[in-house]
Amino acid sequence: MKIHNFSAGPCILPQDVFQQASKAVLDFNGLSILEISHRSKDFVAVMEKAQSLALEHLGLINKGYKALFLGGGASMQFLMTAYNLLEKKAAYLNTGTWSDKAIKEAKAFGEVVEVGSSKEANYNYIPKDYQIPTDADYFHITSNNTIFGTQLKEIPQVNIPLVCDMSSDIFSRQLDFTQFDLIYAGAQKNMGPAGATLVVVKEDILGKVSRHIPSMLNYQTQISKDSMFNTPPVFPIYVSMLTLEWLKSNGGIDAIENINNKKASLIYSEIDRNDLFKGFAAVEDRSNMNATFSLNNDSHKELFDNLCKEANISGLNGHRSVGGYRASMYNALPLESVEVLVNVMKELENRA
Amino acid sequence: MKIHNFSAGPCILPQDVFQQASKAVLDFNGLSILEISHRSKDFVAVMEKAQSLALEHLGLINKGYKALFLGGGASMQFLMTAYNLLEKKAAYLNTGTWSDKAIKEAKAFGEVVEVGSSKEANYNYIPKDYQIPTDADYFHITSNNTIFGTQLKEIPQVNIPLVCDMSSDIFSRQLDFTQFDLIYAGAQKNMGPAGATLVVVKEDILGKVSRHIPSMLNYQTQISKDSMFNTPPVFPIYVSMLTLEWLKSNGGIDAIENINNKKASLIYSEIDRNDLFKGFAAVEDRSNMNATFSLNNDSHKELFDNLCKEANISGLNGHRSVGGYRASMYNALPLESVEVLVNVMKELENRA
Numbered sequence A, B: 001m002k003i004h005n006f007s008a009g010p011c012i013l014p015q016d017v018f019q020q021a022s023k024a025v026l027d028f029n030g031l032s033i034l035e036i037s038h039r040s041k042d043f044v045a046v047m048e049k050a051q052s053l054a055l056e057h058l059g060l061i062n063k064g065y066k067a068l069f070l071g072g073g074a075s076m077q078f079l080m081t082a083y084n085l086l087e088k089k090a091a092y093l094n095t096g097t098w099s100d101k102a103i104k105e106a107k108a109f110g111e112v113v114e115v116g117s118s119k120e121a122n123y124n125y126i127p128k129d130y131q132i133p134t135d136a137d138y139f140h141i142t143s144n145n146t147i148f149g150t151q152l153k154e155i156p157q158v159n160i161p162l163v164c165d166m167s168s169d170i171f172s173r174q175l176d177f178t179q180f181d182l183i184y185a186g187a188q189k190n191m192g193p194a195g196a197t198l199v200v201v202k203e204d205i206l207g208k209v210s211r212h213i214p215s216m217l218n219y220q221t222q223i224s225k226d227s228m229f230n231t232p233p234v235f236p237i238y239v240s241m242l243t244l245e246w247l248k249s250n251g252g253i254d255a256i257e258n259i260n261n262k263k264a265s266l267i268y269s270e271i272d273r274n275d276l277f278k279g280f281a282a283v284e285d286r287s288n289m290n291a292t293f294s295l296n297n298d299s300h301k302e303l304f305d306n307l308c309k310e311a312n313i314s315g316l317n318g319h320r321s322v323g324g325y326r327a328s329m330y331n332a333l334p335l336e337s338v339e340v341l342v343n344v345m346k347e348l349e350n351r352a
Ligand SMILES: Cc1ncc(COP(=O)(O)O)c(C=O)c1O
Pocket: A009, A072, A073, A074, A075, A076, A098, A142, A144, A145, A146, A147, A165, A166, A167, A168, A186, A187, B230, B231, B232
């Protein structure tokens, strides 16, 4: 039975990756990947490969960036970015629950200027006209808002360091990644399983705050130890490496972006065409990763949910703060799964 | 080929656990364990089971304790314990590299009194005569010193909260665990793979410091969200749950302690009996988890290393700060592996 997994994260990964990961739990050069030392030659090679693949996909090799694989989740980066970068004042764009949490953490470290917010509209659009204070230490954005299904199509041009929470759309679309000074992303969407977080940081923005930074939270410490200041999350990093290899062997970001565009236009066309459904996010800000939508009439809910179930569609419930449905279409989700969903939407129309 | 894995951590886990974990990567109720939501019914059940098994093994159910599974490793707890508990002054016993790092992190938060230290003797013993300031906020100890092969046989009696880094001997021996107010342990020794950390905390010691604690580092936040404030390290927690189940079905701590005692006495008897070897740690402080020893004569090194290799012994090198050898004999290491090692030591004696 094939399940169409639209889960928002942790989420579907390539089937090949599951196969290799499962095998490595039993036998990875003679031992289980779960029982080898993180300082073993074999794991050091995994870590280096994961780091270099991440930089390679982003076009950031030899451009002054380091890639780190840390534990703690993207939420720990809400804290670490402020701890390491906020001396006096920082600017944040508030585009959703995750931006909002990042703002809350940062406030303990200095002045936080919320340059724009769509909170009043339950974050259904991306604010576009805003001023960024030129004396801010950095500007923080969330490139894709997982819960609300909005995505920054234009990356703002700024003269201060640009920090981006790219948790839910990293490696999904081509951008000029040199415009970012720090990118972070929890692994559990386009990169791997839960338990690892990627941080890509331009080294020259570090070392500028005067406060004491605890070792585990200090990017410079983590860089100097190559993400091995302490025991890293070995298996989540290994699976991330496998997923980054899969991406490379499938043509990299360019190729996957093409498929992601197809998946997104398929679902949004149906949401728009089909009178039973409406989209949640402003059309020009619609995310290619998470499509949020709902039924125009709640009386169709039971039938739609049943049809989804019969079609082996899983993980389609919207987040409680939006309601309705959310189809998360990360890199590893096949086009076919979106086709199945769209067919169910059409079938509902026929039957309703 | 069966490998005898004496690695200090990440380390050997039960073979049954590898089998179940490998299977779950392919199929865990229909989906891969790596692609299910951490908020799914199935994973919430895993988390709850892991937490209740941890408390049950320690005899701490219904005694005011909470069990948390967090990311970040035990080193993050060096920081979190101080952040959450250190208001003015804390007492630490310095018994090794890990205590020393815990002390360094704590110093940023208040006065740290190092009540005793064996640093001058490269931590080859546990200091025993020391005074603990009665006005300290807590006393921090490391129950087992992984690198040096020493273990606290007596847990000091104190009238202030007792905090213990039990990373390398948790679940290996019976103690009155109610004497501890906070226990933490990286999973990657007796509990699971790298990437998760267990914290068992008596709730009534929390909420007493005046500083702002960042959400991710705040035990009260983590408790209020049942370790799901953000996405937890799903797979490492799942494998920890499997390992805690394995421990239970094998008779719990009492039964495993019995075997651990046998393994330890086997290796230490041979170290003492065999004139080619000497132990590193003071005899009365010898760890049942990590036996540190060396050759009396370096000229035997090549032969010993070769014999170990032929016997499929892996992970026996000592930590660079001690040198020589270290046989880590965690719960999942079979007695048979120690027998194989002891036979190699005897064979060296015959051949040398
Ligand atoms: C955009 C974004 N940022 C941050 C987070 C929080 O990530 P974590 O759970 O790894 O802390 C999420 C989680 O879904 C997210 O989608």
